[in-house]
Amino acid sequence: MSSTLHMHGGIGESIKRKEDARFLRGQGHYLDDFVLPRMAHMAILRSPHAHARIKSVDTAAASAKPGVIAVVTGELMAQHKLAWMPTLSGDTQAVLATDKVRFQGQEVAAVIAETKYQAEDARDLIEVDYEILQAITSPQQAKESGSALIRDDKEGQKDNHIYHWESGDKAGTQAAFAKAHKVVRLNTFYPRCHPAPLETCGCIADVDGVTGKATIYMTSQAPHAIRTVFALVAGIPEQQIRIISPDIGGGFGNKVPVYPGYVVATAASLLLGRPVKWVEDRTENLISTGFARDYHMTGDLALDANGKMTALRVHLDSDNGAFFADAQPSKFKAGLFHIVTGSYDIPTAHVTADGYYTNKAPGGVAYRCSFRVTEASYLIERLVSNAAMEIGMDQAEIRTKNFIKPEQFPYTSATGWIYDSGDYPKAMDVALKQLGYDEMKKDVDARRKKGEVTGIGIASFTEVVGAGHGADFDILGLRMFDSAELRVHPTGKAILKLGVKSQGQGHETTFAQIVAEELGIPAQDVLVMEGDTDNTPYGLGTYASRSTPVAGAATAMVSRKLREKARKLAAHLLEAAEEDLEWERGKFFVKGSPEKSKTIQEAAFAAYTNLPEGMEPGLEGVHYYDPPNMTYPFGTYAVVVDVDKGTGQVKVKRMVAVDDCGVRINPMIVEGQIQGGLTEGYGIAFMELITFDAEGNCIGSNLMDYLIPGSMETPKFEIGQTVTPSPHHPLGAKGVGESATVGSPAAYVNAVIDALSPYGITNIDMPVTSDKVWAALRSKGVTE
Amino acid sequence: MKVSMRVNGAERSGDIEPRVLLVDFIRTNLSLTGTHIGCDTSSCGACTVLVDGDPVKSCTVLAVQAEGRAVKTIEGIAGTGALAPIQVGFHEEHGLQCGFCTPGMMLLGEELISRIPNPTDEQIRWAISGNICRCTGYMNIVKAVQHAAKLTTAASKAPAAAMAGGAE
Numbered sequence: 001m002s003s004t005l006h007m008h009g010g011i012g013e014s015i016k017r018k019e020d021a022r023f024l025r026g027q028g029h030y031l032d033d034f035v036l037p038r039m040a041h042m043a044i045l046r047s048p049h050a051h052a053r054i055k056s057v058d059t060a061a062a063s064a065k066p067g068v069i070a071v072v073t074g075e076l077m078a079q080h081k082l083a084w085m086p087t088l089s090g091d092t093q094a095v096l097a098t099d100k101v102r103f104q105g106q107e108v109a110a111v112i113a114e115t116k117y118q119a120e121d122a123r124d125l126i127e128v129d130y131e132i133l134q135a136i137t138s139p140q141q142a143k144e145s146g147s148a149l150i151r152d153d154k155e156g157q158k159d160n161h162i163y164h165w166e167s168g169d170k171a172g173t174q175a176a177f178a179k180a181h182k183v184v185r186l187n188t189f190y191p192r193c194h195p196a197p198l199e200t201c202g203c204i205a206d207v208d209g210v211t212g213k214a215t216i217y218m219t220s221q222a223p224h225a226i227r228t229v230f231a232l233v234a235g236i237p238e239q240q241i242r243i244i245s246p247d248i249g250g251g252f253g254n255k256v257p258v259y260p261g262y263v264v265a266t267a268a269s270l271l272l273g274r275p276v277k278w279v280e281d282r283t284e285n286l287i288s289t290g291f292a293r294d295y296h297m298t299g300d301l302a303l304d305a306n307g308k309m310t311a312l313r314v315h316l317d318s319d320n321g322a323f324f325a326d327a328q329p330s331k332f333k334a335g336l337f338h339i340v341t342g343s344y345d346i347p348t349a350h351v352t353a354d355g356y357y358t359n360k361a362p363g364g365v366a367y368r369c370s371f372r373v374t375e376a377s378y379l380i381e382r383l384v385s386n387a388a389m390e391i392g393m394d395q396a397e398i399r400t401k402n403f404i405k406p407e408q409f410p411y412t413s414a415t416g417w418i419y420d421s422g423d424y425p426k427a428m429d430v431a432l433k434q435l436g437y438d439e440m441k442k443d444v445d446a447r448r449k450k451g452e453v454t455g456i457g458i459a460s461f462t463e464v465v466g467a468g469h470g471a472d473f474d475i476l477g478l479r480m481f482d483s484a485e486l487r488v489h490p491t492g493k494a495i496l497k498l499g500v501k502s503q504g505q506g507h508e509t510t511f512a513q514i515v516a517e518e519l520g521i522p523a524q525d526v527l528v529m530e531g532d533t534d535n536t537p538y539g540l541g542t543y544a545s546r547s548t549p550v551a552g553a554a555t556a557m558v559s560r561k562l563r564e565k566a567r568k569l570a571a572h573l574l575e576a577a578e579e580d581l582e583w584e585r586g587k588f589f590v591k592g593s594p595e596k597s598k599t600i601q602e603a604a605f606a607a608y609t610n611l612p613e614g615m616e617p618g619l620e621g622v623h624y625y626d627p628p629n630m631t632y633p634f635g636t637y638a639v640v641v642d643v644d645k646g647t648g649q650v651k652v653k654r655m656v657a658v659d660d661c662g663v664r665i666n667p668m669i670v671e672g673q674i675q676g677g678l679t680e681g682y683g684i685a686f687m688e689l690i691t692f693d694a695e696g697n698c699i700g701s702n703l704m705d706y707l708i709p710g711s712m713e714t715p716k717f718e719i720g721q722t723v724t725p726s727p728h729h730p731l732g733a734k735g736v737g738e739s740a741t742v743g744s745p746a747a748y749v750n751a752v753i754d755a756l757s758p759y760g761i762t763n764i765d766m767p768v769t770s771d772k773v774w775a776a777l778r779s780k781g782v783t784e
Numbered sequence: 785m786k787v788s789m790r791v792n793g794a795e796r797s798g799d800i801e802p803r804v805l806l807v808d809f810i811r812t813n814l815s816l817t818g819t820h821i822g823c824d825t826s827s828c829g830a831c832t833v834l835v836d837g838d839p840v841k842s843c844t845v846l847a848v849q850a851e852g853r854a855v856k857t858i859e860g861i862a863g864t865g866a867l868a869p870i871q872v873g874f875h876e877e878h879g880l881q882c883g884f885c886t887p888g889m890m891l892l893g894e895e896l897i898s899r900i901p902n903p904t905d906e907q908i909r910w911a912i913s914g915n916i917c918r919c920t921g922y923m924n925i926v927k928a929v930q931h932a933a934k935l936t937t938a939a940s941k942a943p944a945a946a947m948a949g950g951a952e
């Protein structure tokens with residue numbers, strides 16, 4: 001069916017995707033498509049209040065409804081010691097509330113019934129008597145003395161403070177600021193937004209009453225880690241838990257955590273002896289599952305008289321919601337925010353963060369981002385552009401002047417990160433040429449003279465992705481490696497099994513291409529399997545742009561292992577010495593006699609039929625890859641906007657995105673990822689907002705209030721590239737899924753601020769909506 | 785109550801509560817799971833089907849409202865055999881990633897091509913503006929529909945050329 005079916009499908013070939021075949025026919029298998037025999041349906045009752053004490057829960061009317069099998073309350077869960085669960089950040093989270101509700105949308109009770117309609121009908125008959133308490137909706141409010149104590153369940157917790165975290169050199173930074181020629185400050189709020197994948201979260205828990213085996217179908221980006229968490233939480237022996245992540249309709253970080261619904265459905269299936277399905281509706285997804293950002297940031301950048309950056313100081317207040325449930329490596333309370341020095345050679349930096357409980361949904365996830373890299377990138381790129389404005393330097397020039405130079409790599413940043421590779425001036429150069437920067441600047445000047453409001457924004461981001469190394473990065477102690485198991489059948493066709501899990505990234509194609517390159521078996525002959533913990537090797541999952549950096553490396557390494565065994569087999573078949581054989585993709589041949597050759601398929605057949613004496617039969621292997629370092633993708637994005645003075649409406653005229661993600665395995669898929677990321681970045685910059693009123697009601701609880709870019713708003717993108725291979729990755733690849741969402745918000749906002757800068761406007765917090773732009777222009781008397 | 789409709793060319797009926805949504809009837813009663821649910825508020829379009837040829841968001845239509853009408857779902861575009869032009873377009877132009885919005889997008893594309901054989905970029909963007917894709921950023925969806933339009937036009941010309949005995 002594919003125009004590229006005839007191609008070998010090695011690295012660098014844009015072959016069409018293998019997984020398309022089922023999706024194009026409506027034959028994908030998403031969670032809600034599964035129907036199991038005797039399957040019951042679960043609906044969750046959620047709190048309408050942000051903060052309230054539960055006085056009573058009356059389930060009598062609900063239990064009496066036709067079709068209702070069971071009503072589960074927090075009290076019932078408590079009897080099984082499951083009313084609370086541990087979070088990925090070392091805190092606890094209520095599964096079903098017993099004492100208080102702490103955010104609007106919190107899980108209070110659940111109904112299991114024969115049909116979804118019956119479960120939802122009965123849920124609405126549960127009566128809960130609440131005593132409403134003061135709602136706290138910001139860190140500022142959380143730290144006021146006399147504020148309500150949200151986590152009165154925690155022994156020793158006297159206030160709403162969760163953690164204090166620091167990185168860098170405080171004294172050195174202070175000293176540098178004391179000598180600064182100029183200090184530029186930016187106060188900005190990166191608001192709460194939500195990954196909102198088109199498919200919501202859900203599960204079907206199926207606990208076998210006889211064997212006790214729990215098979216849980218789940219929309220999970222990290223099925224293996226979830227299995228271990230379930231074993232620890234529920235006390236089920238780990239071999240008795242099988243997590244199946246079927247096709248996933250987008251994740252973007254939202255499908256990393258363990259949600260209470262999964263635990264309740266599993267407990268219900270265990271108690272009832274029937275499969276129990278739970279699928280969120282959109283409102284449940286937006287108001288209760290992993291949100292992103294919600295960071296209040298203050299950055300100070302010190303400059304010398306020549307515009308050279310001498311120090312960076314940052315403080316953030318993090319709004320973590322009612323439970324500290326951020327999905328991030330356990331040693332990193334503020335994620336990887338200390339990448340905040342970005343692409344710049346800043347000699348010293350000091351970063352501090354404080355986390356606070358609020359009466360908002362818990363579970364900060366990295367929405368298409370590697371653990372808070374997005375917030376860090378946004379802050380430094382906004383700060384650098386504002387610095388350029390303040391000192392009257394061109395925004396490209398201040399960046400070029402301060403970039404870490406290509407010859408400085410590997411580069412150790414002021415906060416201790418070792419950047420593996422980069423060529424920032426080159427990416428900047430390609431982007432500016434593609435944009436026609438000099439011409440565009442003249443055009444902007446000319447149009448401004450005519451009274452038009454127009455501007456250019458630049459962002460030169462650096463990411464840190466591909467966690468581990470395992471000694472530094474772990475999730476609940478699980479080291480962040482990943483794995484690949486490769487089995488070549490007698491006829492030379494292969495199955496590759498991975499510990500990661502695609503949510504649309506095209507793993508079935510990309511990872512087959514790595515085998516095609518390294519072992520020489522055409523990509524079409526390599527079946528990629530993921531998302532079944534009984535049938536794939538252990539891995540930490542797909543998020544934080546780690547699949548290609550980690551599982552991709554594992555795939556290359558296992559392919560190479562098998563190639564070495566195939567070399568022995570080929571030598572046996574050719575009656576030649578191993579060291580006399582040369583490898584050319586797909587075959588071994590005798591040095592100097594290319595006509596004497598054996599293909600990888602012939603070697604595979606020999607592994608089962610004609611072995612050298614003493615060799616173990618078969619051609620298969622497994623590799624667990626613990627990366628020596630993170631990878632550091634980067635790029636320069638340049639945006640041109642026009643602003644309508646009368647309405648404040650912003651129109652993105654151009655968006656040039658030059659990405660360097662190292663070696664590109666399937667360029668078509670890479671560009672698809674970038675286009676998708678630029679769109680989500682656009683949404684975050686201009687549209688997407690989860691906010692709360694004073695009572696803690698979530699505003700943004702459906703797709704009419706939580707605005708996602710559609711085809712009419714989304715700009716057209718102009719994509720460019722540079723290639724700086726990672727020196728430590730076996731293929732030189734770096735990961736790309738999130739670069740565009742990390743890098744683009746600052747580029748979009750910088751363009752708007754550049755457009756408004758002639759009027760003395762230096763900041764508008766995201767989302768940069770028309771009303772905010774109009775109000776800013778009006779405050780300066782530009783519009784009426 | 786009884787409901788019957790023509791789905792992908794076949795008569796289908798069921799005995800349902802009057803409140804059952806068309807999307808639930810399609811997914812649960814007919815087991816046609818290519819039609820997806822993304823929002824329940826007709827905001828995302830993952831549930832788009834064609835009713836008497838017009839795109840409809842089946843999450844906000846009652847099944848009984850489709851009584852006696854012709855419904856087309858993704859399963860009606862092509863089964864397990866050769867792909868229809870709209871499917872070829874999405875495959876060749878990388879117009880899908882996770883695949884969740886894809887059935888709705890392809891039905892919109894096919895309906896648009898049936899009205900406008902050679903749609904412009906803007907016409908396609910307008911036609912799909914009620915549906916959300918979270919993965920692709922729309923550019924490749926636009927290209928996919930244009931690709932399909934070209935294939936459709938070529939296919940419609942081919943038999944005529946053959947009958948006239950001419951070679952193109």
